[in-house]
Amino acid sequence: MxxxxxxxxxxxxxxxxxxxxxxxxxxxxxxxVACVARVEGASMQPSLNPGGRQASDVVLLNHWSIRNYDVQRGDIVSLVTEMDLSLVLLNFLFYILRSPRNPEQKIIKRVIALEGDIIKTIGYKKKYVKVPHGHIWVEGDHHGHSFDSNAFGPVSLGLLHARATHILWPPKRWQKLQPILPPERKPLQREQE
CATH class of the missing domain: 1.20.5 (Single alpha-helices involved in coiled-coils or other helix-helix interfaces)
Known part of the structure; x- marks a missing residue:
């Protein structure tokens, strides 16, 4: 005994x-380093969740690749306003991504413009915006159904959380996400440094 x-x-x-x-x-x-997150909603269609509500994509979020805020136009990034360690522990595999305006809303968007770029907006309070130093302009691919910079303006690089690099689920959609900038969303002018 x-x-x-x-x-x-x-x-x-x-x-x-x-x-x-x-x-x-x-x-x-x-x-x-990295985690996975479920992408819900229509804001990034057709790049993410092309099937709508029937199937949500699960993406790999690479934190390490943006540690120096090194992003390029066309990257799909996650943005967050605060980290809640208890939520991380409860949702062990799925990180919570928060909106700059509404901390309860998850957000993942495409980088359209970098600091110094002048961008033509879609429904923002100003028709043209020069992205300030230390900020980026982000938009969803599905313009009519996206809460993005056209609603809340340029986003501080400090809110940058990770870059979405791969679709992990569903298996038929396994792929590496390439930085793609739609031709109609290219910046109008780049400020000379």
Whole structure:
């Protein structure tokens, strides 16, 4: 009986030791390197969720690739206003992406313009906007159904959270996401540095 109790204690001790190492390492990996996220809604159709509500795409979000805020026009990026560690732990695989205006709304958009670019807007309060230093202009691919910079303006690079690099699910849509900028959304002018 004493031998069984000793084995049980060793097992519990090893479990907790592993748990207290694995959880911080996993959270750090999900926060700094990569995670996966489900994309819902029509704002990025046809690039993401082409089937509408029937099937949501699951994408790989690469945090490491944007650590220096190095993005290019056409990248699909996630934006976030705050990180809630408890939500990360509860949603172990699926990171929460938040909107710049509404922290309850998840957001993933395409980079249309970088700092210094002059962009013709679609329904924004100004017809033309020069993207300020330290900001980007983001839009959904489905213009009529997207809450994006045309609603809330340029987005601070500090809200940049990750770059969507691959579609992981459903299997028939496995692919690497290429940076594509629709010709009609190219910046009108680039400020000379």
């Amino acid at each position: 004493a031998h069984t109790q000793g084995f049980g204690r060793r097992y519990i001790k090893a479990f907790f030791k592993g748990f207290f190492v694995a959880v911080p390492m996993t959270v750090t990996f999900l926060d700094r």
